[in-house]
Amino acid sequence: MTDVRSSARRSVAKPRLLGAVLAGAALSSCAVGPDYKPAPAPDVTRFTRETTASPGNGQSFTRGAEVAPQWWKAYGSKSLDALVEEALRKSPTLEAAEAAIRAADATASAQEGAFVPQVSGLSNSSRSSSGGAAPTNLFSKQLSASFTPDIWGANARAVESAEAQAERARLQLEAVRLTLAHDVVAAAIEEASLRSQIAMTQELVAIQQENLSLLTLQHSHGAASGLDIASQQATLAQTRQSLPGLERQLAVQRNRLTALAGRYPSREIDETFALSKLTLPKDLPLRLPAQVVEKRPDIRQAATDVHGASAEVGVAVAARLPNVTLSADAGTSALKLAQLFTPGTGFYTLAGTLSQPIFEGMTLLNRQRAAEARLDEAKARYRETVVGAFQNVADSLRALQADARSVRDARLAEAAARRFLNQTRTQRQYGGVSQLTVLTAQQSYLSASMTRVRAEAGRLSDAAAFFTAIGG
Numbered sequence: 001m002t003d004v005r006s007s008a009r010r011s012v013a014k015p016r017l018l019g020a021v022l023a024g025a026a027l028s029s030c031a032v033g034p035d036y037k038p039a040p041a042p043d044v045t046r047f048t049r050e051t052t053a054s055p056g057n058g059q060s061f062t063r064g065a066e067v068a069p070q071w072w073k074a075y076g077s078k079s080l081d082a083l084v085e086e087a088l089r090k091s092p093t094l095e096a097a098e099a100a101i102r103a104a105d106a107t108a109s110a111q112e113g114a115f116v117p118q119v120s121g122l123s124n125s126s127r128s129s130s131g132g133a134a135p136t137n138l139f140s141k142q143l144s145a146s147f148t149p150d151i152w153g154a155n156a157r158a159v160e161s162a163e164a165q166a167e168r169a170r171l172q173l174e175a176v177r178l179t180l181a182h183d184v185v186a187a188a189i190e191e192a193s194l195r196s197q198i199a200m201t202q203e204l205v206a207i208q209q210e211n212l213s214l215l216t217l218q219h220s221h222g223a224a225s226g227l228d229i230a231s232q233q234a235t236l237a238q239t240r241q242s243l244p245g246l247e248r249q250l251a252v253q254r255n256r257l258t259a260l261a262g263r264y265p266s267r268e269i270d271e272t273f274a275l276s277k278l279t280l281p282k283d284l285p286l287r288l289p290a291q292v293v294e295k296r297p298d299i300r301q302a303a304t305d306v307h308g309a310s311a312e313v314g315v316a317v318a319a320r321l322p323n324v325t326l327s328a329d330a331g332t333s334a335l336k337l338a339q340l341f342t343p344g345t346g347f348y349t350l351a352g353t354l355s356q357p358i359f360e361g362m363t364l365l366n367r368q369r370a371a372e373a374r375l376d377e378a379k380a381r382y383r384e385t386v387v388g389a390f391q392n393v394a395d396s397l398r399a400l401q402a403d404a405r406s407v408r409d410a411r412l413a414e415a416a417a418r419r420f421l422n423q424t425r426t427q428r429q430y431g432g433v434s435q436l437t438v439l440t441a442q443q444s445y446l447s448a449s450m451t452r453v454r455a456e457a458g459r460l461s462d463a464a465a466f467f468t469a470i471g472g
Contacts, residue, residue, distance in 0.1 A: 223431055
């Protein structure tokens with residue numbers, strides 16, 4: 001058995017509790033239960049079956065590199081930087097996480113109080129009479145102290161568990177900060193995507209309106225039919241009909257960004273975002289699996305859960321062992337208040353109590369078994385978290401590779417659709433192509449443009465998801 005007090009301490013020194021810890025350590029011989037040991041990193045060197053190739057098309061991985069603390073600056077947008085920083089300053093979610101840290105630290109400090117004697121004062125005044133006798137007064141002042149030496153390290157393990165919960169709260173703050181930064185970046189990219197989609201739709205509306213005017217002119221000279229005009233009008237109406245939906249999505253996204261910044265909707269943010277103003281992160285730091293285990297907040301949180309559950313086993317084991325309680329009472333009593341501190345009125349009591357659970361209806365044993373089962377559960381949850389985290393990274397790597405190809409193909413398709421549209425518009429002026437061909441060219445261009453916009457936005461978003469997946 002090993003004394004675990006040093007492992008139960010937080011990284012920040014607490015001078016006010018140093019004496020308490022030393023007193024407890026001096027009177028404690030050992031701490032029962034398992035000593036926590038961090039799980040080794042998984043025996044893997046990559047996230048996918050084969051060595052992950054760089055996405056290409058402007059992006060590459062740097063294996064083993066560390067992530068910049070303000071990773072969102074890789075997008076090269078001062079507006080985005082300002083919004084993320086505002087969210088990290090003002091988010092009520094972060095305020096709640098910080099309050100949870102203070103509560104967890106206070107809980108751990110409260111548990112440390114059991115390392116020192118507990119002292120209380122009692123002041124009593126009474127007046128009594130019996131059998132018709134004259135009433136008498138009794139005044140007493142008393143101090144009582146009790147102390148339970150931490151023989152089996154039960155309190156040390158309880159402190160260790162509380163410290164693990166405090167560490168978990170700090171890691172939760174890290175996780176919230178990482179998630180918040182990702183959400184702001186993703187929402188800004190979605191806003192930029194919607195603005196581009198609206199611009200593309202408005203451009204096509206202008207082209208279709210121009211074509212309708214041309215058809216109307218040609219119809220007046222007998223060069224176009226009424227059916228051609230009707231078909232163009234129907235297509236123009238359908239294109240216009242898509243604008244209100246996109247504008248509604250944009251308004252919702254603006255509200256989301258405002259809320260992420262900790263503001264009310266009536267105080268909407270000033271920043272606006274466009275895809276042309278966002279730079280694609282080019283050099284992506286690809287941490288090694290062991291680095292991800294060390295850095296990802298959710299994995300580290302799962303490790304603190306194992307630590308806390310391990311300490312709780314020690315608490316349950318200690319509850320089944322003999323325990324000693326030392327107590328002392330000292331005071332003075334007198335019939336008159338003025339005589340309380342005169343010689344002969346003092347008293348004291350010293351006592352020691354040894355207790356040993358004998359029969360508890362298997363309660364303590366079953367509590368120990370429950371604590372051991374919770375430790376097994378925490379270990380399994382830890383492995384589950386690591387597996388899920390590695391899957392998350394692998395998914396991000398695959399997405400980035402696919403995005404590079406998707407954006408390249410989408411740009412080629414949009415350029416081809418644009419050439420087709422320009423050619424049909426030119427030839428339509430001289431009646432060289434049918435109205436059906438013109439409508440097909442218009443719809444092909446809109447579809448290709450929308451696909452390209454979504455592909456570029458998806459690539460930017462997947463880069464943010466990658467930074468989050470590797471631990472930010």
